[in-house]
Amino acid sequence: MPLAAAAILTVAGCTSTKPTAAGGSEIELAKAGKLTTCTHLPYPPFQVKKEGKVVGFDVDLVDLVAKELDVEQEIVDTPFEGIQSGEDLNAGKCDVAAAGMTITDVRKQNLDFGAPYFDATQALITKKGAPYKTLADLKGKTLGVQASTTGEEYAKKQANGVELRQFEDLALLLTAVKTGQVDAGINDNGVLYDYVKQNPDTEVTAEFNTGEQYGFGVRKGNEALRKKIDEVLEKAKSDGSYDKIYEKWFGTTPKK
Structure with missing residues (x-):
């Protein structure tokens, strides 16, 4: 950052x-x-x-x-x-x-x-069945980001025409996606796949090849x-x- x-x-x-x-x-x-x-x-x-x-x-x-x-x-x-x-x-x-x-x-x-x-990349999470497969699909919509993360930086550069809403931690971001406060969220793929396993009403709809390593x-x-x-x-x-x-x-x- x-x-x-x-x-x-x-x-x-x-x-x-x-x-x-x-x-x-x-x-x-x-x-x-x-x-x-x-x-x-x-x-x-x-x-x-x-x-x-x-x-x-x-x-x-x-x-x-x-x-x-x-x-x-x-x-x-x-x-x-x-x-x-x-x-x-x-x-x-x-x-x-x-x-x-x-x-x-x-x-x-x-x-x-x-x-x-650990190898990681950014990914997109939405409510199950939402029609957002790319950042372009979110134009005019809201995207949740976690403060001070590489996901936030990626969204700032790539999510043109999308309203970004910042959250202090991952839990707040994911709750916002699950409850419809935002249309989608972006974060590292590992934590998002872990979340959807426990929350089948959400899904990871896209990954972005950011080539990150922890x-x-x-x-x-x-x-x-x-x-x-x-x-x-x-x-x-x-x-x-x-x-x-x-x-x-x-x-x-x-x-x-």
Whole structure:
């Protein structure tokens, strides 16, 4: 998103784990014995609260990193703006940003990403049977977008003659589609397909080839933690752990 990069602040009060990164560098954590993750709820199946606990695809992957560091993951629910701008990481609010977040050039100015771990694209969701298969079909109609997302940016550029209505989070956006407050909504395909499985009165009517990839973010310059995340994800993909987690949350294994 075109947001100004936040100033890099000195993180005070950090604690260190044992030396685990390449070259013997220590990984600094915001809280002793915790790998603190900033996310923005709800965004199922990547992160969602169920029975008082935050679970999801991203949660399980970051748990692998926490296990490798011999600490527990602690999740902080915070507005997406502070995550993708790097402000939460800079202030020491968390160690990792894991929020189904697309890697973009603008975001790279604000935080450092690990290697991509999930392929995504934008998609259109409507009430079942609605006649909207393209953005052009929505001319003169209303399209719901989630604030500060790549879906919102795509709609601003491509949805000519369409009225955009902004929502703070995914749940509000999807409720607006389901109840007819907007004619359609745009967001990442993974979360929309997850929603329609539970809400058969809605459907995904189109995908747009935006070629997006998700990444976990760390504070700018935090190379030790970034490298550790990459190391753990690479191992998970080679030993089958990633595929098992993927199938758990998406009901299928990833395309090779």
